[in-house]
Amino acid sequence: MSNTVINLDRLAAQHAQAAIANTKDSKSKDVENTVTKALGVLQENGVYACFLYLLAKEKELGKKIIEEMLNLLEGLGFGWNQPGKENSPEVVLKYITDHVTQDLERLLLTKETLEQMLIYARYGAKAREEATQQKEEASP
Numbered sequence: 001m002s003n004t005v006i007n008l009d010r011l012a013a014q015h016a017q018a019a020i021a022n023t024k025d026s027k028s029k030d031v032e033n034t035v036t037k038a039l040g041v042l043q044e045n046g047v048y049a050c051f052l053y054l055l056a057k058e059k060e061l062g063k064k065i066i067e068e069m070l071n072l073l074e075g076l077g078f079g080w081n082q083p084g085k086e087n088s089p090e091v092v093l094k095y096i097t098d099h100v101t102q103d104l105e106r107l108l109l110t111k112e113t114l115e116q117m118l119i120y121a122r123y124g125a126k127a128r129e130e131a132t133q134q135k136e137e138a139s140p
Helices: 008-022 028-045 047-057 059-075 089-100 104-138
Strands: none
Touching: 008 059, 008 104, 028 047, 028 059, 028 104, 047 059, 047 089, 047 104, 059 089, 059 104, 089 104
């Protein structure tokens, strides 16, 4: 890890914005629901459970959210380079087990940062939904 200070709030915001941009072909309400459920699992059951939930229950939207969560983990500066191009459930879960859950302090920091990202993504999806509704109302 370098001595460069990482602004975790900015990192969370950047990856939340990227998650919303990567899901623009999906309904905003579906994105909001997926992100809200993932946030609930993260807060109640932890990082591994959140990834497991997204892989098991949320199909394509889950994969897109996981992609940004993995990008965020890489950006934390712990040397957690992504598992590779293949993001199969086995590869992602092994990566989380081998790298993220090993050190308790880093795990807690990771959980907080992922929570912040998912909160920003949830409100990003809500904002997109409202912008879409306003656009539809403006053009009859």
